[in-house]
Amino acid sequence: MSGLAIDNISMRFDLPNGSHVQALQDVTLDLKQGELLSVLGPSGCGKTTLLNIVAGFLAPTGGETRVNGHVVEGPDAERGMVFQQGALFEWMSVRDNVSFGPRMAGKKKADYMGNVDHLLDVVGLQDFKEKMVYELSGGMQQRVALARCLANDPDVILMDEPLGALDALTREKMQSLVLKLWKETGKTIILITHSIDEALLLGERVLVMAPRPGRIHKEYRLPFAEMGVDADLREVKEHPDYAPTREEILTMIWNMEEEIMGRTEAGA
């Protein structure tokens, strides 16, 4: 069975002072091959923890994750990850960064170089292949990160706010790029974001999480990602369903934030 199954995941962090934090409580989720899921939620709702568990960096205290039918027991090349920033290897050239996965797997240079060059063309870095990554702008660096992840040909791509540190214009271009890559490669993608627009535009499915304990609050199935593949994202935003959905989710998250603040103040 291909795809991703998150089964009753719970995560509890024990604090040094004896208390503990329930970061995730009974999160269950099924992703089919080729689905694009974006995860939204107020800060502290366990989005990143969920992603780290799926990636295999964290072992959950309850439940399990299955990818392609086997249980996740650690990081693996089948689950690629794109970080917000700072995860590139600045001692390598752009090309060496992108070819890192195949090189580590011991593949022959002739076998992967064509794909690496192709990917660099796709993300628009054909003129920067020999540059060092620190010579590139933030947007270009994130394109390198995307290409590096794709070069390893993972089944699932996990993105932890990959566009969070970019300026608005670059961000919009990168969103189109992500959609294009998603459609072309047919990868299963989980995208964590703080931006509601990004979640709506990129998420075929949108998951809204609630905090304390972190849990799934509501799930949407939206047409915008499919529309955005061929169209300008600004046109997608003019779709009659777009604004109401956006408003609904915004209010939802807003209320959660209010509730957290109220609870904190009551406790104080």
Next chain:
Amino acid sequence: MVDTVNLMCTRQRLGEEQTTLQASPVPEGQVVGENYTPPEGCELASGWEVFSGQFGTLGSELWTETGNVLFAAVGAIPSFIGYVLIILICMFAWRAVKSFLTPKRDFTSLKTVTFGDESAVRSEFPASIISIVFIFLIWGSFTGSALVPSFLHLPAPFTGENKFTYTVEDAEGNRDDADVFVRVFEAGADPDEIEVAEGDGFAKNDTTDVTVYRSEIVTWDRNDGVNRRDDGARIVAINGEEFDFDASAENNGTPPSFELGWARVAITERGTINVSPDAGWQMQPLYLPAPEVVWNRFIEIAKYGYQNVYLTVHLGFSLFRVVVGFLLGAAVGIPLGYAMGLSNWFRGWFDPIVEFMRPVPPLALIPLVIIWFGIGEVGKIFLLFLAALWIMAIAARSGVSGVRITKVHAAYSLGASKWQILRHVIIPNSLPEIFTGARVAMGVCWGTVVAAELVAAEEGIGKMITTASKFQSTDIILLGVIIIGVVGFGIDMLMRMAERKLVPWKGKG
């Protein structure tokens, strides 16, 4: 093993009663608390007296020393202010010249934030040049250097010939005048004897030769018709200025002295004349030789060596020790740092050792190293090895722990194994830190080698300084100091170049 006790002793000193705390051995056969009797005026000190006695002494000494330091510091304030003023004057002068020569609008000064923006501050090259020139200017003017135009020299000491007149009065009240011819010459010069006419009367003319910066006693009655002891003769005037001072009388007051402009002439307690030619404002070569003297010394030593050892040998030995000690320290320290950064067990094992040894300056270990290894190369290289070891270990450790966890996670999710992550992520990521550590370690090693050679060595740049200090060859000491500074600077520049070449990604992650 002799027992020792602390005693409080009271004794009379300069008419004052003083109580002091002192440690004193217990005589053979006596036992404290049984048959021990403290010496006269002393008694066993109580615990409180031992405590307060020590800290009382320490406190009063520190108080005095604090006073001395403050006094010296306050004395330096005018020079300091003067120096700052000169810096500012040079700055405004340079800016004025620059804007006169290249009148253009400098838009960078219109940036909203230039003050306090650390990245906007660059070292201004002309300032460095002027600063160095100024140091040589001061050096030259204080030493009367030929490199500095003479109007910039501070007043030089008096050299050459001059004379003054003294008036003698014998016991009967007869007076006569005579001259003293003074010749002041440079140290090391060997002037010919001079003959002067004796002159008439019972007082005869005298001559005296004085080396510059020194003074000379003139026994004026050596050749006169009367003398101090037998005839009760004494001097009553210098250059016609009369005074009343009789060296042979009791309670005769303070002996007079006269400023003649070119020299200070004083009557001594014994009735002779002390001639101190004017020393000027310049520094004696013994304290500070002129730049060209040091330069000539450098040429001489570079050609023929010092004390039968060539300069290249001195320098070569010092550099050899530094390089070998540093390389050994790095060869052990870097793997040690990696082990400490990667394994809890190694971290726990070596943390106490590293944290204990790190604050111990290698110089404090010199006596131990000499006892253990003798004064040969092994001991000195061991010392430098230790100096570099801890610095390199700590740099490598913090390089490893400083790796961003996202980089490791990224490498894992790209399918890298632990060894591949060590090889391709952790090691390259730690290189900038290791280079920083290497620069620090090289600096410390260079400083340590010189100090170690000061203590014990056959050759080496530090040894050259020690030898020179025994012969009071200040020019060679100064030369050694300059060579040490220049070589140390050169080493750091080389390390920086290597750093730019080898870890260009430093600080850009």
